[in-house]
Amino acid sequence: MTVELDTDIAVVGAGPAGLAAALAAAGAGARVTVLDEYPEPGGQFYKQLSSEFSVPERARLDDDYTKGDELLAAVRDAGVTLSPETLVWGSFEPGTLSVMQGHAAGTVRARSIIVASGAYERVVAFPGWDLPGVMTPGGVQTLVKNQQVAPRGRIVLGGSGPFLLAVAKSLIAAGAKPAVIYEATRPLEWLRHAPRLWGHWDRISEALHYRRLIAAAGVPVRFGRIVVRAEGDARLERVVLMECDGEGRPIPGTEQIERVDTLCIGYGFVPSVQLARLLGCTHRYELRRGGWVPEHNEEMESSVPSVFVTGEVAGIGGAHVALAEGRLAGLGAARRLGLQVADAAMADARQERLTRRRFGDLVNDVFALKPGVYDQIGDDTLVCRCEEVTARQIREAATEWGADVNFVKGVTRCGMGYCQGRVCGGMVEELTARTVGCSREAVGAFRVRPPLKPVQVGSLADLARE
Amino acid sequence: MVGCAIAYYLAKRGIRVTVIERSIVGSGASSANSGAIALATKKPGIALELAMASQRLYPGLTTELGSNVDYVVEGNLIVAETEVEAAHLEALVADQQAAGVPVQPVSAARCRELNPLIEGRVLGGIHCPTDAQVDPFKVTRAYANAARNAGAEILVRTGVETIEVVGGRVRGVRTRRGAVRAQWVINAAGAHAPEIGRMVGVTHEVLPRRGQIIVLEATEGMPTIRVSGAGQLLAKHGAAAAGGANVAPSYTSKPLNGTVLLGSSNEFAGYDTRNTLPVMAEICRRARNLMPRLGGLHALRCWAGLRPYSASGPLLGGAGGPDGYATAIGHGGDGMALAPITGLYLAEYVAREGRNCSLPDFLGVLKTASPGESGGRPT
Ligand SMILES: Cc1cc2nc3c(=O)[nH]c(=O)nc-3n(C[C@H](O)[C@H](O)[C@H](O)COP(=O)(O)OP(=O)(O)OC[C@H]3O[C@@H](n4cnc5c(N)ncnc54)[C@H](O)[C@@H]3O)c2cc1C
Numbered sequence: 001m002t003v004e005l006d007t008d009i010a011v012v013g014a015g016p017a018g019l020a021a022a023l024a025a026a027g028a029g030a031r032v033t034v035l036d037e038y039p040e041p042g043g044q045f046y047k048q049l050s051s052e053f054s055v056p057e058r059a060r061l062d063d064d065y066t067k068g069d070e071l072l073a074a075v076r077d078a079g080v081t082l083s084p085e086t087l088v089w090g091s092f093e094p095g096t097l098s099v100m101q102g103h104a105a106g107t108v109r110a111r112s113i114i115v116a117s118g119a120y121e122r123v124v125a126f127p128g129w130d131l132p133g134v135m136t137p138g139g140v141q142t143l144v145k146n147q148q149v150a151p152r153g154r155i156v157l158g159g160s161g162p163f164l165l166a167v168a169k170s171l172i173a174a175g176a177k178p179a180v181i182y183e184a185t186r187p188l189e190w191l192r193h194a195p196r197l198w199g200h201w202d203r204i205s206e207a208l209h210y211r212r213l214i215a216a217a218g219v220p221v222r223f224g225r226i227v228v229r230a231e232g233d234a235r236l237e238r239v240v241l242m243e244c245d246g247e248g249r250p251i252p253g254t255e256q257i258e259r260v261d262t263l264c265i266g267y268g269f270v271p272s273v274q275l276a277r278l279l280g281c282t283h284r285y286e287l288r289r290g291g292w293v294p295e296h297n298e299e300m301e302s303s304v305p306s307v308f309v310t311g312e313v314a315g316i317g318g319a320h321v322a323l324a325e326g327r328l329a330g331l332g333a334a335r336r337l338g339l340q341v342a343d344a345a346m347a348d349a350r351q352e353r354l355t356r357r358r359f360g361d362l363v364n365d366v367f368a369l370k371p372g373v374y375d376q377i378g379d380d381t382l383v384c385r386c387e388e389v390t391a392r393q394i395r396e397a398a399t400e401w402g403a404d405v406n407f408v409k410g411v412t413r414c415g416m417g418y419c420q421g422r423v424c425g426g427m428v429e430e431l432t433a434r435t436v437g438c439s440r441e442a443v444g445a446f447r448v449r450p451p452l453k454p455v456q457v458g459s460l461a462d463l464a465r466e
Numbered sequence: 467m468v469g470c471a472i473a474y475y476l477a478k479r480g481i482r483v484t485v486i487e488r489s490i491v492g493s494g495a496s497s498a499n500s501g502a503i504a505l506a507t508k509k510p511g512i513a514l515e516l517a518m519a520s521q522r523l524y525p526g527l528t529t530e531l532g533s534n535v536d537y538v539v540e541g542n543l544i545v546a547e548t549e550v551e552a553a554h555l556e557a558l559v560a561d562q563q564a565a566g567v568p569v570q571p572v573s574a575a576r577c578r579e580l581n582p583l584i585e586g587r588v589l590g591g592i593h594c595p596t597d598a599q600v601d602p603f604k605v606t607r608a609y610a611n612a613a614r615n616a617g618a619e620i621l622v623r624t625g626v627e628t629i630e631v632v633g634g635r636v637r638g639v640r641t642r643r644g645a646v647r648a649q650w651v652i653n654a655a656g657a658h659a660p661e662i663g664r665m666v667g668v669t670h671e672v673l674p675r676r677g678q679i680i681v682l683e684a685t686e687g688m689p690t691i692r693v694s695g696a697g698q699l700l701a702k703h704g705a706a707a708a709g710g711a712n713v714a715p716s717y718t719s720k721p722l723n724g725t726v727l728l729g730s731s732n733e734f735a736g737y738d739t740r741n742t743l744p745v746m747a748e749i750c751r752r753a754r755n756l757m758p759r760l761g762g763l764h765a766l767r768c769w770a771g772l773r774p775y776s777a778s779g780p781l782l783g784g785a786g787g788p789d790g791y792a793t794a795i796g797h798g799g800d801g802m803a804l805a806p807i808t809g810l811y812l813a814e815y816v817a818r819e820g821r822n823c824s825l826p827d828f829l830g831v832l833k834t835a836s837p838g839e840s841g842g843r844p845t
Contacts, residue, residue, distance in 0.1 A: 092743040107743075387723070401491045401610065402622040410497055410603040413723060418683060420767060449767050450741060454683060457728070457750045458761030463743065464751035 002462055003099060003106025007033040007081070009333050010097055010110035012088050012275060014041035016068070017311020017322035017329070018116030019075050024330025024349075025114075026078035028339045032330075034080060035099060035108065037087040037453070041075075042068060071323075090450030091279055095306070098450070105459040112306045112333040115276045116326060119269035119290065119312035122369070123423050125383055125391070126376040127229045129265075133236025137167040137266040150176035153261025156239065158227045160184040161268040161367040162318075165210045172217045180258070181214070182241060184267075184373065186224040189246060190366045200359045203320065226250065227265055228376050239263055248370025267369055270426055271313045277448040280304050285440045288364050289315030291426060292445055298350060299332030300325060308333050317360025324349070324356040374430050383431065384424040386417020394428055398435040398443075405429050405443050418454065421446045467496030467602070468794050468801060469654035470609035470620070471809025474531070477616035479813055484646050485610075485618065486639060488625035492606035494656045495801060498739075498771025500679060500718040500727045501602040502692060503803045506542045506569050506594035509703050510561040513779050513800060515829050518567070520807035524598065527806065531608040532615070535600045536722055540690040542597030543572070543580050544699065545588040547756070551696035552589045558699070559592045569594040581689045583717070583757040591696075599692065599718065602802050609809070621646075626655075629665040629791070636666070636790035650790045650816050657737070657772035659795035668787040672796050675775035676733040678745050683764040684724030693717040694729075695752065701732040702799055704777065709734070711745050715752035717760075728753045728760070732773075732799075741768045773799045782808060782825055783815045792820065 009025050011018045014036035022032045034041065075082070083101075088108075090098035097108045121138045128134070135143075135151065137159070143149050155171060155178040157164050164181055171178050197204060214221065228250055229240040238259050242250035270290045273283060281294040282303035294302045294309045302309050310329035311322035328349040335341045377383065379392035389412045397411040405428055408414065414428050415421030421428070425446050432443045469485050470492075476483040487493075503524050508514040528534050546552035555571070562569045572593045578584050580593060610620055621641070629651055630637040638647035653662040657674035697714030712732035719726050731745045746768060754761040776796025785793040792815060794808050810832075815823050 090743070092741070098743060400607070401620070404490045407490050407492070410492060411607060416681075416723075416725075416767070418766065449769055450746075451765055451767070454764035454766050456761070457680075457682065457763050457765055458754060460680075460747050460765060461750035461754045461761060463747035465744070 003101055003104050005033065005106070005108045007031050007108065007110050008337055009033070009112045009114060010035060010108050011114040011116055012097070013116035013118055013311070013313075014038070014082065014084070015116060015118050015311065015322060016071070016319045017118070017326035018114070019071050020323045020326025021114045021116055021308075021310055021330035021333070022080045023071065023075050023078055024327040025334045026075070026080045028331060028334035028341050030334045030337055030339060032080045033083055033108065033110070034075070035083045035086040035088055035097070037085065039084050041072060041082050041084060087453055087455070088275060089452050089455050091275070092450075100455050100459060103456055103459045105455070105463050112308065112336055113279065114308040114310060114329050114333055115279070115294075115302075115313055116311045116322075116329075117272045117275050117313045119271050119316055120422060122267045122270045122290070122426060124267050124373050124377070125381050125427060126227060127378045127381050128231055128236070130382050130385060131230050131232050131236045132234070133232065133261060134230055134263045134265065137163050137264050140262075140264045141167050141170055144170050144174045144176070150174050151262035151264070154179050154259060155262045155264065156258055156260040157181040158239070158241075158263060158265040159267045160369070161266065162207070162210075162363060163266060163268070165214060167264060168214050168219060169210060172213070172219070177217055178219050178264075179260070181219060181221045182225045182227065183221055183223050184226045184244065184248060184370055185367055193362055193366055196358070196362045200362075203359050225256070226373060226376070227263065230263060236260060236263055244370065244372060246370070248372030249375065250372070267373065268367060269312065269316045271315060273313055274448050274452050276302065276307075276309055276313060278450065278452065279307050281307060281309065286315065288361060288368065289317070299335070299346070300329035301332055301336065306336060316364060317357055318363065321353070321356040321360040324352040328353045374427075374434065377427065377431065383427050384412070384414035384417065386419055387413040387415075389414040389424075391431060394431045395435045398432040403432055403436040403438060403443050405432050405445060406447055408432050409446060415446050467492065467606040467609065467805045468656070468797065468808050469652075470606055470613055471805045472652055472654060472794055472812045473618040473620065474609045474613040474616060475809045475813035476816060477613050477618035479817055480617075481813070481816065483613070483618045484648070485613070485620040486624050486626050486641060486646065487620065487622045490622050491610045491620065492603050495771040495773060496606045496656075497603045498677070498679070498769055499602050499802055500716065500729055501600045501802055502542070502597065502718065503537070503600055504542050504594065504597040504692075505562070505567045506544055506592055506597055507694070507699060507702065508562075508800065509558070510565045511779070512825065514562070514565055514567070516780065516804050516807050517800065519829055519832050520804050521598070523806040523810070524600070527605070527608070531612040533604070533608045533611060535605045535608050537598055537600050538690075538721060539596060539598040540692060540719070540721070541580070541593065541595045542692045543577060543591050543593050544694055544696050545577050545584070545591040545756070546696045547588055549589070551700065554700055554703075555590070555592050555696050567594065568596055581691050581693050581717070583689055583759055584693065585758050586756040588756070597692065600802065601722075605802065605805070609805075626662065626665070629662070631666060631788045634788050636788050650792065652812060652816070653785070653791070653793045653795055655795070656801070657774045659774060659793065663785075663787070666787040666791050668785060668791070670781065670785070670793065670795060671776060671778070672781070673734060673775045674737050674772035675798065676735045676739070676770050676772055677730045677799070678741050678749060678768060678770045679730055680728040680746060680749055680765045680768045682726040682728065682760070683766050685726070685763060686724065688719045688724070688726055690719045690721045692719070693756070695756065698730065698732070711748065713745060713748040713752055715749070715756045717753065717757060726760070726763070737772065739770045739772060741770050774801065780804060780808065782811055784820055792816070
């Protein structure tokens, strides 16, 4: 069985950015299809929030949720075709996307493509991170929300960023109250960014709301500490934390041991740029926005004509950025097709995006990844779990011939396993760059080749002409 | 790969050598192949003789170079799926046997026994139990490291832009980063060989011939013996249409990491190293026809590389043009297998200033040298 589909605009990703883009483009008269590998539209953000509260609570507390529902309803009303359970795994000709629906492979043809592929969690290894019981915030969130399973025992949250608070909130709601949250940054360090808060009142009240909820539940937040080691016999039993300086370097003599059954640790997000890279978009390294990001113009069109990028994939910024930027990309793509879009609407969307990006960047700066965190990756720490490659192997390969991550990959096999380097890629780049003292740009990124996610040989075979 | 091997054997003789690489070590075809060190795929003649000489060097390479090249003898089975292919194999196996290759014709039933994944229609095949495989990237890197340890210099991210010739003799090359003076310039640019040739006004009949490969998820208990369709040989030995993608199935299990590589195509598509959907689909279809159970496994990644195709086989040594210019090009789909012997020969060629060392003589002398002695100096 094969799939064939023609559309004006194909939007990849049904999160806030993709849905907002679809709505805007459809509003301008474009035929729009939204492709997403998951069964329910809504992306990571709405998916995780959808079951968060009972309906009355939702109405009372969190307008993001209701916004998610409203957005989805509006998208449906606008005649957008939603194509769930559709994995985009490749692109071989301009204007085409290779897709997989279950075991049926096929092709989607579009005059414009909007990449709204979101982000995934940034993993920074430390000794013991591979013990059972160590999880990422996203992993915990999915467990709690989608599978209604609370992690076991004493739960400790660590790392950095606002998502930790969101996960804490979910855990509290699920009756699995975390014992403590360790945030790597310090409020004192935030102060220098304070003036930039002016005007972002909705976001501030939202943050305060989270903060209050967590305080009310009696979960302490400790600042300026990072997990330097996890220990245990066959599974996690305790973690060692240390106070760190502004650069994230542990301060000697501050070790503290915490008994713990589940450690939920994360350092923010990385744009999910694999598809944009496969499409040939030029990328640049921008640490503040999560790492490699596709370049784009004012209307979110990438370096490849008729390919637009929007939301987290264009730089980490959160759901509000995604909504605003999605609308802009949708209007831009519609205009690119020759459809009428009022200049005023365009200008408004641009302005809204800039405002939201400013706040997004502020949050990014407040929770900026401290470089010292990478120093915790000991020589014997596994970096690539799929292929069991240690940091030592990566550091050695880095110095061999001109520090290039694809060379390091060839020597060590890091990034060649099932996840194709999604987990270890950033770490391998960082370790390679640090070992030889050069920039991330200089060491490059893992080459991206189809399929973006594993697909069955039989499904590909069905695409062949007999 | 070829360049690094040459550098190693030159440096080992105490000759000062610099490898100039536009990208990084092992970035070309040498990291894009399946690493077969095979005799069963070679047409009798100089290609087979080179391969036999090279295969004698391979088992000792890990020790010689001081780093593991993952040399594994897993045997090689070539199957015929059509009458034309069966006829080709029949002629080939007789010639190969006459040349001393331990290759045997086998029945369809025996093919299935050798690799139980084969459930599709085959008419029979040929089997060479001594054929082996390596990790091509590791071989390239091992040669590069060993060359450096022996005193060679390797400049990466440095492209050759022009070759300097004074009074009919090469004097060195110019790169983006400055000049490198040399008595000899050896062209080992693989599929890009013609570009270097043009710098000294020589036309090399080498064409990039693309091959695509798909990597499958690691799976336990995959049969290790390599299997390929004889269609691949038809394309390689020039008996098939030169146009088209020439997809023939090939199955290479990588027992050390559990993956399987599916190949491949033989396409003239310029210097484009992207994968194409029709060829990927066709590779999967052909693999599934031959080995239906592969249909249920997942493809993880794919890539494409450019074989340095030459209709007349490898072009080793003097190649016209100024004095001091030599080539080690045109290895086509055999460059991995042939790189060690190529390196050894070019080192000899340079050491003798290109005099009195024809390739057949060189191979003849090697044959009488003690077996297993790699890098030995023929007298
Ligand atoms: C799909 C596929 C499968 C294959 N399977 C096998 C197999 O199983 N067994 C086997 O033996 N062979 C196989 N081959 C063939 C083998 O890969 C090649 O023959 C071999 O790698 C050629 O080596 P090389 O060093 O000549 O070329 P390359 O490895 O391509 O090296 C040439 C180098 O020259 C550099 N260069 C080019 N121009 C310049 C310049 N101007 N300045 C500086 N540097 C330059 C390039 O960057 C490159 O690194 C296969 C090939 C393919 C594509």
